[in-house]
Amino acid sequence: MDSSQLRAACEQRLALLELPHRFGTQQLREAVAALRGKPIVFRQLPADADSSTPCGIRVETPSADLLFVEQGTSAAHQMHILAHEISHILCNHPGSLALGDGVAESIGFNPTLALRMSGRTTYTTADEREAELLATLIRQRAYRERLHPSPRPARADERWDAIFS
Template identity: 45%
Template sequence: MIILGGAVHAGSLRNACEDRLGRLNLAHRFSEDDLIKAVASLVGRTIVCEPIDMRGAFSCGLRKRYADREVIYYEQNASALHRRQIIAHELSHILWEHKGEIDLADLMSDEELAGLMDWSVLGVSARTSYETDAEIEAEMMATLILQRMYRGTVMPAARPSVADERWDAIFS
């Protein structure tokens, strides 16, 4: 985290995010798949994105870190734009090399934990607030990723009829 005098310096954080994004060598126009492949190539681990039902959960996105792969879970009912934001946010944690701050024991009962125990998981992260350095860094980078994704959009639909088209029209 870039901190000057006890406060986050947004300009320095943005520059640090831009530097990390520059390492991906993404084309001017790129897709979600291009982004995932670029991050996987940079970090040397497979990245899998899985939709799951997270309604009523503490978060709309979750990342599990393994030695050989990263698994990103996102709310299956999220709009295309929200899905991109969730995935970009979790990919940003990977780019910042955040290890994961969630203690599953705080979220589940002992019985639930016993049924889920997977000793190959090295870390878990989920956005539950914007108060930690890791969440501020990941959100800034996710915002910059979406800006770059939409930078190449020529024109939105002339008459957006569904929610995804309306969101695309707003951000293009």
Template identity: 45%
Template sequence: MITDCFLDHFRRGIVYAACQDRLGELLSLLPHRFGEEELIQAVSTLIGRPIHVEPRDMKGNFCGLRERYSDREVISFERNASPLHRSQIIAHELGHILCGHEGSVRLADIPPDEELAEMIDWSVLGISARTSYETAEEEEAELTATLIIQRMYRGTVLPASSPSGANERWDALFA
């Protein structure tokens, strides 16, 4: 008899493998050591649209917000987020983009008198705004973000497994 726990573990393994596969092409565009700017540029190159990142006062509604337009993506993060939290928020929203998520918030569900509604450009095609990790899309975006951040920080400590250039070869030699 297959238990719910086993099925959940199996599903998470499939999601993990899909996220790893998805990151393969992205990581091929990035140097061994990369930061937020290089990451954003690489995702922009993959999707063929610019990605704008901006701080915003989220008024306690969300940590991050992604607005999908026909010609660009806009990622907003809580203005007061710590540097590490900011990186996780940006990577999470990039995860939505990499996973091809359309957006979890329907514009029709946002009351026009809400403060958040004043911040939205109504030409947006879709919005992703995390309030929990209960949906498959949020779980997938967060796992993608965690794998990106793990690789970003591991690259600052460990040498490249396939060094290119003199500096990376010296790092690998002495590691």
């Protein structure tokens, strides 16, 4: 798939969510959860996670999609990591982390509960490039017509900084 076809496919996936003109993390989470029929749960990676642990991890279980994000990075980077992991969900990617890699245990998750896992590390695969492009489109739509996202949005539904509440 060439880059224009990939972009068109990502834009179609984003359009399926029927998000408002500008939206926040909660609205994105609710739209994806409604599409999937199960909740999206945000969690921070443990501060003592192994240095080989990806900065973002998606764990799909039968009852929820869990998204883990590195604590020690900026809020803007955390938001992009979340958008990237949500993109894996929207694209129905099979996952790139083997359950035996020790990653599930390092985040305190029982690997027998996971259907599939992916981790945000590099962009050498088609799935990672697709997730990264869709994450970029999500963030562009979230901040549409704004030069810079406000650190203190006027409306609660525009917030992207209170993701772990």
